Amino acid sequence: MQFRVITRFIAILVIFLGISMAGPLLVSFIYDDSSTRALLFSMLITSLIGIILFFCTKKQGDTHLNHRDGVAVVTLGWVMAGLFGTLPYLFSGAIPDFTNAYFESISGFTTTGASILTDIERLPKGILLWRSQTQWLGGMGIIVLSIAILPFLGVGGMQLYRAEIPSPVVDKLKPRISETAKTLWKVYLLITVVEIMMLFAGGMPLFDSVCHGFCTMPTGGFSTKNASIAYFNSPYFDSVFILFMLFAGINFSLHYKLIKGDLRIFGKDPECRFFLFILALFTLIVTLNTYGSVYESLISAFRAAAFQVTSILTTTGFVTTDYGKWPALSQQILLGCMFLGGMAGSTGGGMKTMRIMLLIRHGYQEIFRIIHPHAVTTIKLGGKPVPPDILGSIWGFFILYIGLFIIATLIMASLGLDMISSLASVAASIGNIGPGLGIVGPDKNYLLVPIFGKWILIFCMLLGRLEIYTVIVLLVPEFWRK
Amino acid sequence: MQFRVITRFIAILVIFLGISMAGPLLVSFIYDDSSTRALLFSMLITSLIGIILFFCTKKQGDTHLNHRDGVAVVTLGWVMAGLFGTLPYLFSGAIPDFTNAYFESISGFTTTGASILTDIERLPKGILLWRSQTQWLGGMGIIVLSIAILPFLGVGGMQLYRAEIPSPVVDKLKPRISETAKTLWKVYLLITVVEIMMLFAGGMPLFDSVCHGFCTMPTGGFSTKNASIAYFNSPYFDSVFILFMLFAGINFSLHYKLIKGDLRIFGKDPECRFFLFILALFTLIVTLNTYGSVYESLISAFRAAAFQVTSILTTTGFVTTDYGKWPALSQQILLGCMFLGGMAGSTGGGMKTMRIMLLIRHGYQEIFRIIHPHAVTTIKLGGKPVPPDILGSIWGFFILYIGLFIIATLIMASLGLDMISSLASVAASIGNIGPGLGIVGPDKNYLLVPIFGKWILIFCMLLGRLEIYTVIVLLVPEFWRK
Numbered sequence: 001m002q003f004r005v006i007t008r009f010i011a012i013l014v015i016f017l018g019i020s021m022a023g024p025l026l027v028s029f030i031y032d033d034s035s036t037r038a039l040l041f042s043m044l045i046t047s048l049i050g051i052i053l054f055f056c057t058k059k060q061g062d063t064h065l066n067h068r069d070g071v072a073v074v075t076l077g078w079v080m081a082g083l084f085g086t087l088p089y090l091f092s093g094a095i096p097d098f099t100n101a102y103f104e105s106i107s108g109f110t111t112t113g114a115s116i117l118t119d120i121e122r123l124p125k126g127i128l129l130w131r132s133q134t135q136w137l138g139g140m141g142i143i144v145l146s147i148a149i150l151p152f153l154g155v156g157g158m159q160l161y162r163a164e165i166p167s168p169v170v171d172k173l174k175p176r177i178s179e180t181a182k183t184l185w186k187v188y189l190l191i192t193v194v195e196i197m198m199l200f201a202g203g204m205p206l207f208d209s210v211c212h213g214f215c216t217m218p219t220g221g222f223s224t225k226n227a228s229i230a231y232f233n234s235p236y237f238d239s240v241f242i243l244f245m246l247f248a249g250i251n252f253s254l255h256y257k258l259i260k261g262d263l264r265i266f267g268k269d270p271e272c273r274f275f276l277f278i279l280a281l282f283t284l285i286v287t288l289n290t291y292g293s294v295y296e297s298l299i300s301a302f303r304a305a306a307f308q309v310t311s312i313l314t315t316t317g318f319v320t321t322d323y324g325k326w327p328a329l330s331q332q333i334l335l336g337c338m339f340l341g342g343m344a345g346s347t348g349g350g351m352k353t354m355r356i357m358l359l360i361r362h363g364y365q366e367i368f369r370i371i372h373p374h375a376v377t378t379i380k381l382g383g384k385p386v387p388p389d390i391l392g393s394i395w396g397f398f399i400l401y402i403g404l405f406i407i408a409t410l411i412m413a414s415l416g417l418d419m420i421s422s423l424a425s426v427a428a429s430i431g432n433i434g435p436g437l438g439i440v441g442p443d444k445n446y447l448l449v450p451i452f453g454k455w456i457l458i459f460c461m462l463l464g465r466l467e468i469y470t471v472i473v474l475l476v477p478e479f480w481r482k
Numbered sequence: 483m484q485f486r487v488i489t490r491f492i493a494i495l496v497i498f499l500g501i502s503m504a505g506p507l508l509v510s511f512i513y514d515d516s517s518t519r520a521l522l523f524s525m526l527i528t529s530l531i532g533i534i535l536f537f538c539t540k541k542q543g544d545t546h547l548n549h550r551d552g553v554a555v556v557t558l559g560w561v562m563a564g565l566f567g568t569l570p571y572l573f574s575g576a577i578p579d580f581t582n583a584y585f586e587s588i589s590g591f592t593t594t595g596a597s598i599l600t601d602i603e604r605l606p607k608g609i610l611l612w613r614s615q616t617q618w619l620g621g622m623g624i625i626v627l628s629i630a631i632l633p634f635l636g637v638g639g640m641q642l643y644r645a646e647i648p649s650p651v652v653d654k655l656k657p658r659i660s661e662t663a664k665t666l667w668k669v670y671l672l673i674t675v676v677e678i679m680m681l682f683a684g685g686m687p688l689f690d691s692v693c694h695g696f697c698t699m700p701t702g703g704f705s706t707k708n709a710s711i712a713y714f715n716s717p718y719f720d721s722v723f724i725l726f727m728l729f730a731g732i733n734f735s736l737h738y739k740l741i742k743g744d745l746r747i748f749g750k751d752p753e754c755r756f757f758l759f760i761l762a763l764f765t766l767i768v769t770l771n772t773y774g775s776v777y778e779s780l781i782s783a784f785r786a787a788a789f790q791v792t793s794i795l796t797t798t799g800f801v802t803t804d805y806g807k808w809p810a811l812s813q814q815i816l817l818g819c820m821f822l823g824g825m826a827g828s829t830g831g832g833m834k835t836m837r838i839m840l841l842i843r844h845g846y847q848e849i850f851r852i853i854h855p856h857a858v859t860t861i862k863l864g865g866k867p868v869p870p871d872i873l874g875s876i877w878g879f880f881i882l883y884i885g886l887f888i889i890a891t892l893i894m895a896s897l898g899l900d901m902i903s904s905l906a907s908v909a910a911s912i913g914n915i916g917p918g919l920g921i922v923g924p925d926k927n928y929l930l931v932p933i934f935g936k937w938i939l940i941f942c943m944l945l946g947r948l949e950i951y952t953v954i955v956l957l958v959p960e961f962w963r964k
Binding site: 373 | 815841855877905954
């Protein structure tokens with residue numbers, strides 16, 4: 001392990017984070033709210049610590065990160081971002097307690113959107129913007145992670161996407177990794193700006209448009225309103241959010257290809273087709289299940305179903321209706337969405353469409369094998385065979401995801417949460433959704449979860465966001481030996 | 483497909499079933515209860531249909547069953563046994579409705595133990611014995627299935643046990659399959675007789691001892707009492723049941739080796755060690771969780787925990803306490819037990835210890851691979867490496883089990899069951915446990931489940947009992963083509 005190099009990378013991240021606080025500081029200054037001083041202090045402290053760390057780790061020879069250093073930088077990077085992200089909450093008194101502040105901060109940077117705040121609307125505008133901004137910055141991190149880091153670590157089948165990057169073929173993404181990241185960040189920024197403009201054009205105040213725009217593309221789900229998107233109660237806004245949540249749940253390299261003129265790319269990509277199929281199917285079922293029992297008109301049922309299914313499947317977590325009052329079938333479908341999650345290469349959480357697709361094909365292949373015991377079969381994705389070791393990698397991911405989900409759920413239950421709440425709080429944290437069911441349902445928040453439970457959920461958010469392995473390996477003593 | 487040969491095998495099974503009704507008939511005659519005539523008719527009709535089928539399918543040339551025919555015989559065999567098993571219920575009026583009668587009958591033959599009866603104690607003794615006997619016969623079927631059929635079909639990793647049978651080494655089981663089956667049936671019979679004697683010696687009436695003995699070794703769980711084992715409220719009986727449920731959940735070939743003098747076999751077998759470890763761990767957690775909150779003394783908590791964890795983990799389903807009133811953690815542990823199930827080669831249901839063990843090792847191996855990307859690793863069981871295709875087979879099984887569980891749960895919820903009840907009713911059926919949670923909890927039964935839901939659960943019981951594939955392939959049109 002090259003601790004000096006790792007620290008240097010973290011230092012750059014911290015400096016960047018400090019500088020990024022200038023935005024909320026400016027907003028706070030303009031609106032003359034009560035958080036200007038807190039944001040200024042946060043910015044100075046963060047930047048200063050970053051600069052000190054940077055100069056303490058002066059460049060010495062090679063600074064090439066190896067495979068293990070990469071894992072350490074990613075995980076420590078998120079943990080540290082969460083830490084410095086608490087400063088504005090703590091200094092402004094918006095969240096005076098450290099556990100709660102760290103929960104809110106990590107929930108932001110992991111683009112989860114779980115909140116411990118009971119009255120969001122009373123917060124100063126500078127703090128609200130910071131809260132939304134943590135999600136947007138987190139989303140930037142995910143893009144680099146899933147395009148540039150995970151494929152090379154071979155985490156949970158992400159090796160499949162390795163071929164997408166260095167290929168010199170014209171219709172592929174630009175060759176070099178940092179180029180790729182920059183290109184996708186531009187796409188991310190562009191779509192965010194378009195969304196903000198569309199929200200503003202529909203009559204949403206500029207400040208709220210920006211905050212919500214910051215929380216959609218990273219599939220974050222923080223809102224500036226206590227009632228989330230239900231506050232606006234507008235079919236136009238619902239449609240805009242559905243559209244952009246959908247974009248956020250789709251592999252960003254497809255967006256790049258779309259922008260480059262391949263208008264049929266969503267239909268051509270097998271993972272995207274499957275993702276859209278699930279979305280349509282679940283929306284249909286929930287519409288039929290809630291029509292009559294919850295909503296009087298088919299239109300209202302469809303509107304609520306389309307919004308909530310998109311929001312939970314993409315792991316955004318915006319809310320327009322209290323789905324905790326829906327019939328059991330619809331609630332279970334949303335619970336299922338929490339596990340499925342968005343596409344690989346998107347900012348969505350959960351297990352990712354690609355993995356689920358390959359697991360289902362594997363199950364189908366086994367049925368075929370029983371019928372034709374001597375046939376040689378391979379599992380394919382987009383016409384290309386998937387190597388068995390990648391499949392094994394996906395299975396490893398799956399069992400760890402399920403195993404950690406079960407252990408965390410049992411711990412939450414041991415703290416006194418009921419069955420549904422313990423299950424949903426963990427599912428919504430490890431899948432980076434935000435709102436769950438029961439005591440952490442859409443009309444409630446995470447404030448009442450016991451302190452130890454909050455730390456478990458913080459751990460779950462990190463686990464889910466960093467694709468399990470990246471966090472787990474740090475806990476294995478062998479990882480640190482050399 | 484050799485339909486004639488398949489039918490011939492089914493005919494033999496039906497004749498055997500008819501003859502086996504002589505036992506309950508005799509008991510009914512001795513006790514002079516109201517079911518003598520019903521049992522006599524059932525016996526005559528069953529035997530007669532069997533004999534007619536047998537003579538209609540006269541032996542013609544080779545009657546060797548191929549691989550597909552084997553699958554068809556197994557699945558149709560269970561379906562037909564369930565069908566003829568309804569006759570005593572229907573004719574005696576004990577269960578006048580066909581759906582309910584088939585539910586009870588299949589629940590017996592699949593050794594599930596889910597019941598639609600509200601007042602068991604009012605049933606004639608002949609019918610009660612028949613009900614218990616269906617489980618004992620079902621258990622005999624499982625033994626042949628898991629030792630002689632599944633390993634050769636290559637179902638869900640059962641190939642691992644293929645090597646155990648034809649080996650000529652002295653410490654292995656007897657070489658030929660039919661010999662193996664007979665040997666294990668003797669073991670099964672012997673342990674059952676010992677249990678009946680121990681129950682009788684403890685003061686349980688002979689009839690109840692026999693009925694409960696018939697339902698323990700197949701991990702069935704039907705009782706002659708409405709309150710199940712709670713009726714007897716005796717630490718002695720609790721201990722006897724715990725001991726024999728444990729035997730039932732352990733691979734029967736280990737019992738054979740035990741009887742042959744290898745007294746340390748349970749400790750030597752890696753799967754058995756893991757099984758006993760889970761059992762001890764869960765008992766400990768449930769004891770600590772229920773002590774104070776439900777039970778006033780540590781002894782009571784331990785007694786209830788040990789009984790219920792053993793009963794659910796081995797998928798027997800006997801009940802001494804209403805665990806539906808336990809804290810969420812303990813209920814979730816029991817729910818987890820429903821998925822884990824007994825050891826491969828036992829009569830227990832669920833996913834089987836061996837599979838879970840290998841899946842966990844696979845997850846661990848992936849962590850190792852991230853740390854040492856270039857190391858070549860294999861997953862081992864008892865020192866021997868597990869071939870990747872067997873692992874793939876287990877994964878295929880796992881995804882189908884979970885997938886079908888999810889689909890069935892959603893269907894149950896669509897019929898109006900609440901979240902916990904829909905989830906637990908399917909888990910308890912596909913895992914062949916019996917009692918679940920919620921409206922199918924330990925103090926309730928399956929009577930109130932809607933008719934369509936009962937058929938879904940019947941399908942689940944068959945799926946789980948026949949290791950998923952054996953049923954699923956019959957639904958694939960390709961299977962029937964030649």
